[in-house]
Amino acid sequence: MSIKSIAFIGLGAMGAPMAENLVKRQFRVTGFDMRQEARQALVNAGGHAADSAKAAATGADALVLMVVNAAQARSVLFEAGALEALAPSASVFLMATCPPGEAEAIAAAVEKTGRHLVDAPVSGGIAGARGATLTIMVGATQESFALARPVLDAMGDKVFHVGFKPGQGATVKTVNQLLCGVHIAAAAEALSLAEKAGIDGALLFEIMGGSAASSWMLKDRGPRMLLDDAPIASAVDIFVKDLGIVLDAGRSAKTALPLAAAAHQMFLASSGLGHGARDDSQVVRAYRALNAKPANDP
Amino acid sequence: MSIKSIAFIGLGAMGAPMAENLVKRQFRVTGFDMRQEARQALVNAGGHAADSAKAAATGADALVLMVVNAAQARSVLFEAGALEALAPSASVFLMATCPPGEAEAIAAAVEKTGRHLVDAPVSGGIAGARGATLTIMVGATQESFALARPVLDAMGDKVFHVGFKPGQGATVKTVNQLLCGVHIAAAAEALSLAEKAGIDGALLFEIMGGSAASSWMLKDRGPRMLLDDAPIASAVDIFVKDLGIVLDAGRSAKTALPLAAAAHQMFLASSGLGHGARDDSQVVRAYRALNAKPANDP
Incomplete structure (x- = not known):
């Protein structure tokens, strides 16, 4: 059999x-x-x-x-x-x-x-x-x-x-995508605050990657956030879709997911700004659109 | 000299x-x-x-x-x-x-x-x-x-x-706390969604800890979220304070920090529910208050 x-x-x-x-x-x-x-x-x-x-x-x-x-x-x-x-x-x-x-x-x-x-x-x-x-x-x-x-x-x-029960595997994969999406957006948000204060992004990610602030995504996607033309490992629009699945799962289960919802908004905005086909690290472009570096900064 | x-x-x-x-x-x-x-x-x-x-x-x-x-x-x-x-x-x-x-x-x-x-x-x-x-x-x-x-x-x-410039060291520490606080809350949010679907929390964190969804905080705080009486490494109220500093820094720099703001709300709620002196992993209690497991779940 x-x-x-x-x-x-x-x-x-x-x-x-x-x-x-x-x-x-x-x-x-x-x-x-x-x-x-x-x-x-x-x-x-x-x-x-x-x-x-x-x-x-x-x-x-x-x-x-x-x-x-x-x-x-x-x-x-x-x-x-x-x-x-x-x-x-x-x-x-x-x-x-x-x-x-x-x-x-x-x-x-x-x-x-x-x-x-x-x-x-x-x-x-x-x-x-x-x-x-x-x-x-x-x-x-x-x-x-x-x-x-x-x-x-x-x-x-x-x-x-x-x-x-079938569906429970999909739930764990959904939770996996929740964490991945939130961690990418968090790294972009961190970079955004640091850049505003004139901190070098590469140095920031080096320090954060060796501390309790580290995540797999920060180490992997962080350096690509600093590139104007980041090679595409997985696209912004994949997380528009996957965090959409996360939030749909939250709706079905009547479960509030405030971080996933906030992260989804940033991927959505990045896609809306025309960056949907770029590497997902480029969610940082939505943060930069919100939090432009001051013009007089180096 | x-x-x-x-x-x-x-x-x-x-x-x-x-x-x-x-x-x-x-x-x-x-x-x-x-x-x-x-x-x-x-x-x-x-x-x-x-x-x-x-x-x-x-x-x-x-x-x-x-x-x-x-x-x-x-x-x-x-x-x-x-x-x-x-x-x-x-x-x-x-x-x-x-x-x-x-x-x-x-x-x-x-x-x-x-x-x-x-x-x-x-x-x-x-x-x-x-x-x-x-x-x-x-x-x-x-x-x-x-x-x-x-x-x-x-x-x-x-x-x-x-x-x-003095203040730039403090900024990097602030960014560090932004990431730490968001990662703890994200792990709690992930657990909350998984528990609603009847997934075992210990198994969830084992899987997530070995995937691209991993973070230092998920591995460290995740297992303590599953304990009724988690030993206190650092308290919920420390993150009420530190994410408060993060958001104050964002205000001063006129920088929007949507994930940090959402995470702060969850630490605040956990403290407001009476858990401020508990281990910071217990921010999960705010999620459980929001997203109680269905009564008929195992």
Whole structure:
């Protein structure tokens, strides 16, 4: 009853190396992506390719959805017909970042067909996807989790079963994004106050990075806030979306999130100022628009 | 012209080991503190004691102020007469956490007498004070800093000359507190959302501590948020004060600080709910008051 054949939908920057890691662990992986070169790359790595999501899913023991959002996941499952094409007791891995309520709703629809839903969003970025060192936050029944475990272990080395209900994995990922977004905005706010007083930004981040004021994001994004043309690791508009998901989750759960709400405003303003496609460190541009350095400052 | 004799005012949990580290480096240290046992401890460690701040300062090359706040620093300097008792070109080390505007004003009054003002707040806590591993953020003229350096090196191993104007050290310390306060509140906010969804708090902090969502404060304060009776490392009311200083600095500089303002509200509310003397991790109690777990949750 273990999972042997896997349909993998979404062979992007994260999905492609994740699918290849499944191939390396001897799963029979059939991939689908709109881009022909992405399908070919999986074949070159020892996998298989299909011409549609439904064709990839036909008879498979599992379906991994590494698509952009919940809407795409719904489209693949319910409109493209991938769900009904799967083996009768197959497992569906929902690995895209989705609002917790959406993950719950998708789970209900999948489980109604007798199949398993494994709510399993990831963090760790492209490096984690390549190295099979992703953090995977799983909401699933004990039975679904046990069945899913070998598949998850092939993609991540920090697999956490955070709750028995689908949607709880999505909640933990949502909380992760809350912290990441607030920490980026906090670093920008700190820089903004320091610059107003004529403090050198690079020195500021050096000092803060070695003190109790440090965060992973301050060390990573801080230096990029000081660049006029910061290389784009992840865009401002991704946090416009992700902090939006955080606040939607807060609304659904009737939970006040004052810091996340304030941080969201700053990402929104930065996007509104025309910087949505820039690196997310450039939320600092919204702070600079608010708190311009005095003209007579060096 | 180098500093040989030092008056040290404020022999508390931080000040006492800092004064002892100066003794170890062969400075002649004369301490004053209201508590007799604190004076005696310094004598036992090879220093000297005086019966008043003025007596300690008389003829000394330097005066270190490791008092509670700017008001106490003013009182020692201007009311108790320590400033005028110092050698004519002595250096005054303002090491208490003060609002940047206060540090500037004190500097102006000290420099008017021909003496040096070294604005030099610290971070690193009691462990840093004992191990002479404090971070020291210095705003001072080049000349004052050069003169001060051997004294600072005896107390900290991360000495940063952040600007040539007194008040700039205080600004960097203020920015440090902005980040610390926001990061503690963000961890509490994250926990609040996760608890509402039935996620285990200890597991949440384990996952977040190993991801891009991590901060020094999340790792340090997070676990204490889960305790009903958290040991007190630093109190809620300290952040009521320190984030107040942050916002006052923002007002003076006409700088909007939306995250710091939101975080301050949560520390204020926690204090208002009667938790001001509890460990600062207990800002989570304000979040729990807002976002109570549903009664039917486990």
